[in-house]
Amino acid sequence: MTTEVLNETETPIDGAEFAALADHVLRALHVNPLAELNILFIDPEPMAELHLRWLDLPGPTDVMSFPMDELRPGSAEEETPAGMLGDVVLCPQVAATQALEAGHSAVEEMLLLTVHGILHLLGFDHAEPEEKKEMFDLQRKLLLTFLAERGA
Secondary structure, three states: OEEEEEEOOOOOOOHHHHHHHHHHHHHHOOOOOOOEEEEEEOOHHHHHHHHHHHHOOOOOOOEEEEEOOOOOOOOOOOOOOOOEEEEEEEOHHHHHHHHHHHOOOHHHHHHHHHHHHHHHHOOOOOOOHHHHHHHHHHHHHHHHHHHHHHOO
8 A cells, every 4th residue: 555644733643653554444445555545634724724615614623535536445356446545634633632532542533533534535424324333333443453453
């Protein structure tokens, strides 16, 4: 996988950890190893601009996904074609606030949001209760298996 992690904030980010997480998720979902993904960390102001521009909602949000080639998960028998998966954009400050409310670290929240964003790029959604259960169960499984492999 080609994952580029860009941090445009003052928040320290371990880019290698987020790239490893992306690799784990994409391998688990049988995405072609030549697929490309960008993970971008930005401040609240530019996130608020994206949130308003693309979703017509005020204020910054935690994560947004911008799919490119509309790739979907593959299978053990047939992985997805190579292509540009898209961009996952995260706001560490919003994630830190949510982490306090959830009772875990900001890094754990951003890792969860990264999985969530990648799943959106792969066509998962949570608009309907059945979709939400499928997506949230999968994101939990993917994050927990990643953390277990990393010894976290």
